[in-house]
Amino acid sequence: MEIIVAATVGLLVALGVWMMLDRNLVRVVLGVVVIGNAINLAVVSVGRLGGQAAAFVAAGEVPAQAANPLPQALVLTAIVIGFALFVFALGVLKRAWVEHGTTETDRVTAQAETPAPDLPVDKPASGERA
């Protein structure tokens, strides 16, 4: 069983890397998500997949064939964090589209390499932003 999961993880990571190499930023974002999910799968599998029973432990006894609860707790955390990062990445993607009018990775990132613009003369405090 672990072998199958390991192979799946490898396949998904390969797919994710391939997508990240794309010129289009949208596919790069999706590639990161695919890799993230592959790694979540890997996290679940490190607890070994033999256990079948839920890991509810009555005082003093351990159920036979209990699943390892720790990786499940870890992966829950990782999924939530990954989701938040994905949403942020989508937000940046949208801004990049609005600001640059393109989602071509090279053209978006090239802007940071241009010479620094001249700074505007200081205006009085602009106060609270909307």
Add this chain to the structure above:
Amino acid sequence: MKALLVAPVLVPLVTLILCLLARRQARRVAVLSTLGALALCAVGGWLVAVAAGGTVLAGQMGGWAAPYGISLVIDRLSAALVAITGVVGLATVVYARSCDGDAAGGRDFHLFVQGLLTGVCGAFITGDVFNLYVWFEVLLISSFALIVLGGGARRVSGTVVYLFLNLLATLLFLLSAALLYGATGTLGMAGLAEVFGAGEATPGATVALVLMLLAFSIKAALFPLFGWLPASYHVAWAPVSALFAGLLTKVGVYALIRLVTLVWPEAGPAHGVLLWVACATMLVGVLGAAAQTEVRRILSFHIVSQVGYMVLGLALATPLALAGAVFYLIHHIVVKANLFFVGGLAARMAGSERLAAMGGLYAHAPWLAILFAIPALSLAGIPPLSGFWAKFVLVKASLDIGAWVAAGVALLTGVFTLLSMSKIWNEAFLKAHPDGPQALRTPARTRPAMAVMAALAALTVAIGLGAGVVMDYAVAAAAQLSDPAGYIAAVRGEGG
């Protein structure tokens, strides 16, 4: 004691919540944020006072006993870093009062700064690998928001680079933490130290550990994984750049130091690799800086090169070298943040941060010139400033064990650093402004910025003149680092 143990995380977190509650009044948010940073400084100072005596504060969260609960551990190194984090946080928040012109100012800035401080302090005090991952995420998501704050095509562009490379590093970290658990059955750093110390580590565990060190190396911007840093730091708002320059890579360096000293207290093959990486990082960083023509891009490359020094101390693995790394860490955070602060104000006075478009600042603002010269000379390692002692100890430690190449590279890097700093000095301060002296501006409200830069410069001078005291602390911290048994005992000692 337990309250003090969680205070480094609780203080910025509570400040963040208070700022959120007061979010309608921008000024109140700024005041709360300043007070919160001040409180963090106080907590840091208290922790240093407690830890200086040799006490290792440790506790288990959630009431679970030692091997199961999440440990928080504060030794000398963690305490010093929490204190310095408080100082840089406070400096950033106060400095930001002088920079109204940018859309990035306002309450969001303060919220994310507090979020970042929470994550950074959490990373410095945790004793659990997965918990470290969570703190990395906390600081990372705050830093994503901070770097893009204010918007604009250039910032979004830099954010894309920063975002994706850090996301990859994070995923690598998560995978390696999981694999490490699968191979050793523990996520606690003390547990890992026991497994590796007893020689029970399987090859799989070693591979997982190396993968984790690789993830930290991306965070710390080590050669050849530093590309994201100089490609992104210069686009952010000046106070944000300074905060990042001071703290972010240093969290990666701290994680490297903590983990490597725990699992491999004796020099081994990993240290040999780290030694070469450190030398390459120093040289490539400083050479990269030589090719740059903008203030913050030069300084960004110097972050890379300086990280090399700290890793050099870790790689040499003698007590003196480790002390040098600790000293360097403390000195560098102050100096680097200060240089970015000065650079930000200099750019606003000259109207640009391109060196070609700058000039005349020495005549226009002599105080600023002096405030640049102090951290710049310190960075290059001129006695009696703090950077001299940091470099001196590392070079001596290299020579002691016959690492001639490392010592040579460290000295050469110092020379190139001086060259870079004099380039900024000549171009931005000495030469006349290309558009004539009337092109120079006097921004409104520079007083908070000046106060911050003067205070940090004074701190640099104080570390230099009082090097004996700081070095004693660093030597004691290094002694704790090279004794994993003490760390394990501290974690196991308290029943939770």
